[in-house]
Amino acid sequence: MLGALASQILQVAVALALAPLLVGWVDQCRAWLSNRRAPSILLPYRTIHKLFVKDAVVADNASPLFRLAPYVVFGAMACAAAIVPSLGTALPFGTAADTIALVGLFALARVFIALAAMDIGTAFGTLGARREMFIGFLAEPALLMVLFTASLISGSTSLPTIVDTLAHGPLGIYPSLAFAGVAFTMVSLAENARVPIDNPATHLELTMIHEAMLLEYSARHLALLEWASALKLFNYSCIGLALFVPFGVASGANALAILGAAPVLIAKLAVGGALLALIETLSAKLRIFRAPEFLATAFLLAVLAMLVKLLLGA
């Protein structure tokens, strides 16, 4: 029990520490791929630190909800990191909150950030909130269906148990996971404000989704939100890695196994981040009204994954 708790705390700490690094790595790859000089991989850390040091400027008519939201969003993402197995599957919190609760936590963060964006009452803020909820109403079910497919395979909705089954169970080929994988890739692009749907590096307000909601935030609030979105990317990457390339994830609270899992995780994240940058470089941003088509495709693919699981039995 004590070992499990230690593994739990270690994994959350790893997530908190590595998340900005992953963002830095993806940005670096993106820069290389588009023939630019890359910024330092440590840039996100410096940005977050700089923001924490600054004085917070809050709009005159902001309600307490506006100031509370960054903490709730960050807290939800940190809790989500406590469910997603990155190094090992010894996660006691995974018993308290299963995959459905995981999606619920993501939804909680989304609702709070959207409400906060509406709080100031600016045109861009409400526009961002509306678009975020719009993306969410299709992305969230799609994510849930992907996770359900994995649940059906392993007969459990607890994410650590699912990953245990996939990583350490008898080796099997699950065709349904092929569908789920495609759907999951599409969803994570949309959920993490990545290129076909949103552009994290944009400065054009009219095309923003995620950034438009953060326009009124500054200093420590902004730092928390940036950190939270880095955590979200990290969580999604770990979910994807755990479901579709589950090899190398430690089982149980074995200190050696967890230590051994660390280099594997970093290698997988590096490859995953590079692939993400590649996808982003190769695709063009969709018009906002193409987004539902993209996400509906992801959603229906995820539904198909469940169907294929039921039909083929694998």
Next chain:
Amino acid sequence: MTGALPGVVAAIVGWLAIGVLCILKPHDLRVVRVLFPAGAVIAVALAGIGLAALAAAPQSMVLPLGLPDLPFHLRLDPLAAFFLLLLGSASTCISLFSSGYFRNEEGAAPGLLGLQYHVFLAAMALVLVADDAYVFMIAWETMALASYFLVTTDHRKPAIRSAGYLYLLIAHVGAIAILLCFGVLQGGRGDYTFDAMRGVTLGGIAPSLAFFLALAGFGAKAGLLPLHMWLPEAHPAAPSPVSALMSGVMLKTAIYGMLRVTFDLMHVQLWWWGVAALALGLLTALFGVIFAAVQTDMKRLLAYSSIENIGIIVAAFGLAIVFQANDKPLLAGIALTAALYHSLNHAFFKSLLFLATGSVLHATNERSLGRLGGLIHRMPWVAWLALVGTLAIAGLPPLNGFVSEWLLLQAFLFTPSLPQSFVNMLVPLAAAALVLAVALAAYVMVKFYGVVFLGRPREPALVHAHDAGGLERAALLLLALGCVLLGLIPTNVIGAIDHVNAQLLGTSVRAAGESTWWLLAPVALERSSYSPPIVLVVIVGVVLATMIVVHRVWHGRVRRAPAWDCGFPLQTPRMQDTAEGFGQPIRQVFEPFFHIERHLPSPSDTTPVYFMRASDRLWTWLYVPIARTVEVLARVVGLLQQGRIGVYLGYSFVTLIALLLFVG
């Protein structure tokens, strides 16, 4: 607990007495202020009786009322007790709120409202304990009439009168279907007590006929597609506490009726009934939530959201039938638990939100979302308590809406073992539709809350808005606490619901799983588990820890400045998203669902006007043709009407002759 059923009767009588007392001095507000809390006390007692009677054995009694040879049969069993608990707990808060809410300007005298309100409550309680078709129909009709008068409180407005008419019409279509259903259920014996119906074994198509009559009849009251049309008209028309009561409690009596007929009065359940109910429920849920997304009136929005929630409950009910018919009692138990749990949850959060709109309405005299905004600064109590309801109805952990949806999804996930391969394949599609509806509900609720309470006031008059009074705050606070509590102790709630499972399905969900008071694990620990207290503690803990660390390590300095908005200087509150604007993406994606009338200004207009209305296609596709047919038929029948006395006497004479011929 031998006194439970007499206690319920006493409560019903008490409510009626309060109603009568109210009408004695109809215009005296003090009477209302005192008598409504008295009604709330009775409601508390009723909730207590319901809770106690859940675990007790069923008890019945016969009251020598009504027609000779047709006494009132009453019965209190776990199913009735559960819904009494729902009625009592929700109406406690609503009555408390009403005592501070009703004024002289509602359109009808407060005392009259008090009479109608308490008769409405008493009728609902009587519906739940009725044990023969006769009492049931009397109570059902009293309930419909009392609520009709409450809906048409502001009867000077033609729109409200026509809303009331539509409600009464559909309520009666439903009542006829229910009556016919009881007619089928008594199986030709002529004994209309429920006990007799339980003893009848129906054969042939009779059970299916009874089930679908019940689904149609109770569905009309619940707002199932396509008989939902009255709901978005009647709920906004009524005063807010009445909307809360109708949406939170009255719709659930329809769910009660469905459960009573399907699982208690009938012995067999066929799997395809369940598929039909499941499909209808999901269709209703999606339909309701899509329409809620484009509403611009806050109470209409909530009314459509009620349609959505009823859809979810009926879908769970359908799933329970599918499992029960396939002899999987545990899964049926989980689905039924989800249905009952969601009913209870909906009673709490929907009442909370409807009451909050009542406070907003009183403070601003405004129902249109396009003229509200920024009320969190003016009405902090209402706003923060409504936030709890908003998060709960959006199905977010660790509040109550999440638990029932979690249970229902679990029931879906464990399906793939049914003999009908067709149903097996339908399940992922159904789960997808459910999840989509739930995710859309979050969209709708962000729109509702963000437009009403956040942002800047869209009208200058909103600066004078004031917070709700003490009684109203207390009522809202109780409901919000209920939402939190129902979310935090799911195992205890399921333990209570389990008595209903035991009665209707002969199974126990609580015993089968590995749940403890803090951990919900309906089947087995390694299959699925959820622990709301831990989730709450961890989230709150992480949030607080983050706050402390950020403030300690760095600092907590804050400066206030005008909103930045990318340096755009000339912004006005009108530049915020309106309710229409917020719903626009959904309208665009689901355009085929709506009948859209739109007027776009041309560049040369001197007084440009934008006008958009999205209405229901079913109205023109279904209701108008039926109305036309009825009119044509009426005209045919009208040929009999000659207007001369002699002709009418002739009809009577011919009838007499015919009767004498055939009977003699």
Next chain:
Amino acid sequence: MSIGTQLINLFAAVLLLLAFAMLAQRRVVSLIDLFAGQGLVLALSTAVVAYTTSQPHLYQSVALTVILKVFLLPWILHRLARKLDVRWEFEGLVNTPTTMLIGIVLVVFAFNLALPISEIASTINRSTLGIAIASVMLSFLMMIVRRKAIPQVIGFLSMENGLFFAATSATYGMPMVVELGIALDVLVGMLILGVFFFQIREQFDSLDLKHLEQLRDEQLARRAPPGLEDLAKPDRELPPETTR
């Protein structure tokens, strides 16, 4: 399940995935690549069947599939697309999500259809029959919802792929003669259709099959001049959504 069955299941699923990808894909060039991918998966699955059931004659059909469907036909199609200068198809008759929803319903239907057949079949992989039928139906659906001629032809060709997959999975492949005959048929059909493309384009200056409606009835065609309703349709994103 043996590893062979698992692999065939995987290929079946990928085939279905590709069929859906083809439904959703708008670019003609990518569509041709997807078609080539489908051919490759088909060849691989046939090879697995050949190996697990040790039927060497199936290897010949693997070779045939690879040559014909992975190289020759895609090459011809690419050339056609380049020559005819069709790279994009803008809007199908039905939007993508609706098409996919219909596709899912078809999958459910196909599996229910295949259930009684696969129960009597005794081959190693019964459940793949449903997928085979489903991909035939999906290709058919693609032919229905597409406007341009080339995607329709690709739909036709991938329908043949589905049939071929059904044959290998349900009966371990057809006799060589039949297979050769079908392959030749497809090739000849392809060539004839290619000639048709040029004819259609010469006649109408476009490969949009909408124009073929003109051939139906002179009067009707005059009443609804092609293309005009597209002009009248307002851009979906433009209307300003402001009140007053």
